[in-house]
Amino acid sequence: MKGTPAATLMHCGPGFANGIANVHNARRANAPMVNIVGDHATYHRQYDTPLTADVEGLARAVSAVFPQSSARVGADWCEQPS
Numbered sequence: 001m002k003g004t005p006a007a008t009l010m011h012c013g014p015g016f017a018n019g020i021a022n023v024h025n026a027r028r029a030n031a032p033m034v035n036i037v038g039d040h041a042t043y044h045r046q047y048d049t050p051l052t053a054d055v056e057g058l059a060r061a062v063s064a065v066f067p068q069s070s071a072r073v074g075a076d077w078c079e080q081p082s
Contacts, residue, residue, distance in 0.1 A: 005032035012038050013053020023062045034077065035063070 006026070010016045016023075016037045026033045039055050056066065067076040 012051040
């Protein structure tokens with residue numbers, strides 16, 4: 001309604017899983033949205049803690065842009081096709 005992207009900040013895979021239905025609905029409505037999903041540090045993944053999840057796998061169903069570093073988030077968003 002405002003014409004600007006909404007933003008979310010979700011905690012790890014389970015937090016994103018809790019919000020994925022609404023993210024899906026926003027995408028289907030062509031509502032621009034930036035979703036930031038946290039993940040474990042790469043050196044911590046080896047411990048397979050309870051919050052470990054395939055965040056990128058979950059996000060593929062509802063996302064168009066996958067920056068490979070935090071430094072690329074803004075640039076990758078701006079470079080996506082309309």
